[in-house]
Amino acid sequence: MTEAITLVVNGVHHELEVEPRRMLVQVIREDLDLTGTHIGCDTSQCGACTVLVDGQAVKSCTMLAVQADGSSITTIEGMANDGQLHPLQVGFWEKHGLQCGFCTPGMIMAAADLLARNPDPTDQEIRHAIEGNVCRCTGYQNIVAAIREAASLMAAGGTSAGAAG
Amino acid sequence: MIPAAFAYDRPTTVDQAVGLLAAHPGAAKVIAGGQSLLPLLKLRLARAERLIDIGRLSELKGVRRTAEGGVSIGALTTYDELGRDPLITTYGLMADVLPQIGDVQVRNRGTIGGAVAHADPASDMPAVLLALEAELVARSIRGVRTIPMRGFLRGPFVTAIEPDEILTEIRIPAPSGAYGSAYRAIEQPASGYAIAGAAVVVGRSGGGSGPLDRCAVALTGVGEMPYRAAAVEAAFLGAAGPAAAAAHATDGVTVGSDIHADRAYRAAVAAVEVRRALEAAIARAG
Known part of the structure; x- marks a missing residue:
């Protein structure tokens, strides 16, 4: 038994038939083949699966795809625009904000939610905003620096975090 | 999973x-936001033949001032929405507790009604609503009824909501006179759930600069469910200072014990958090 849903993912309209028990992350990865969104703990702890649903950071392992019916979703694949990296991606690149990279897509999406609400966060506000994202390399210092760098780049360039997708 | x-x-x-x-x-x-139910369904600690998704019922979203001066919260209002609503954050203990519930992603999806109906014994919000003497509104095809928060919790994960009812609204009464409130907790670092959390509301029924003659204290994470600490309230109203009153935090309660906090430690930190919450609430009452 399946339900018909529509999702707009990174600006692309999709009509899908999904079993109600399937999580949003499974549909993103398996049906849409967008494997940049990672599954880490699969128990709503680690945040690797974070995507934006209607602009808000959500753990896509803890949202049914049917709950997202009609929503606009941004994944890490939707952040770069015409080959231009998003300021958050530039920040992570420049400040060595990743080591193994597994947590990075989720970190960036959580940071996008933060910068959309608070374009000039303090380090403490950045740390609070990524409380739901675990880096298994424990590279938090550089992740915080990367998000701070992105905030500076966006302030200088006038690009908004929510603009992609 | x-x-x-x-x-x-x-x-x-x-x-x-x-x-x-x-x-x-x-x-x-x-199912509302699903932040409590979906992990249980995924781990197959819970099963459902059918999920009724109330997440789109806009009539159950939002916060409004009631005619009596209190606040009515739609059950589907998310923690994130509550944390940005001045009608809510004017209550000091709400401003304390909301940013520390879960994480950003959970607060974006998780609803106050879902958390209260789920009734996790270490959840923060039921203790806050106990201290605020909230009322809950439940609806079924049989009609609408109001349930005082005191008496709503029946045990771990068990509430007074009947199987055919949906929690629709949480009502917080207008604070009486000059008041102050606070929430203090020590969290288990990995889960974020309270090892001991204390919600306090103190106030002056006459307003102005009279004595603090109202006191409501509720704890979570300590016993088998959140509870009002009547012995702390009585001691405080009997003119005991915050520390002396807080020493009664676990009177008559079977204090829980687990790998994160044994019984003696949990009881000790419960008293500490009650004292801290009392001191903060008194300071805010001015």
Whole structure:
């Protein structure tokens, strides 16, 4: 038994038939083949699966795809625009904000939610905003620096975090 | 991890939702944000033949001032929405607790009604609502009823909500006179759940600069469910200072014990958090 849903993912309209028990992350990865969104703990702890649903950071392992019916979703694949990296991606690149990279897509999406609400966060506000994202390399210092760098780049360039997708 | 298969309904009105619930007695579960229920379904600690998704019922979203000066919170209002609403954050203990519940992603999806109906014994919000002497509104095809928060919790994960009812609204009464409130907790670092959390509201019924003659203290994470600490309240109103009153935090309560906090430690930190919450609430009462 399946339900018909529509999702707009990174600006692309999709009509899908999904079993109600399937999580949003499974549909993103398996049906849409967008494997940049990672599954880490699969128990709503680690945040690797974070995507934006209607602009808000959500753990896509803890949202049914049917709950997202009609929503606009941004994944890490939707952040770069015409080959231009998003300021958050530039920040992570420049400040060595990743080591193994597994947590990075989720970190960036959580940071996008933060910068959309608070374009000039303090380090403490950045740390609070990524409380739901675990880096298994424990590279938090550089992740915080990367998000701070992105905030500076966006302030200088006038690009908004929510603009992609 | 994938839940066992279930049928799915997404009603568009509360009437439809309670009708569906009544039509599937014992077989259906209600899902709002899903931040408590989905992990349980995925781990197969819970099962449902049918999920009734009330997440789109806009009539259950939002905060408004009531005619009596209190606040009415739609059950589907998310923690994130509550944390940005001045009607809510004017209550000091709400401003304390909301930023520390879960994480950003959970607060974006998780609803106050879902958390209260789920009734996790270490959840923060039930203690806050106990201290605020909130009332809950439940609807079924049989009608609407109001349930005082005191008496709502029946045990771990068990509430007074009947199987055919949906929690629709949380009402917080207007604070009486000059008041102050605070929430203090020590969290288990990995889960974020309270090892001991204390919600306090103190106030002056006469307003102005009279003595603090109102005191409500509620704890979470300590016993088998959140509770009002009547012995602390009585001691405080009997002119005991915060530390002396807080020493009664676990009077008459079977204090829980687990790998994170044994009984003696949990009881000790419960008293500390009650004292801290009392001191902060008194300071805010001015």
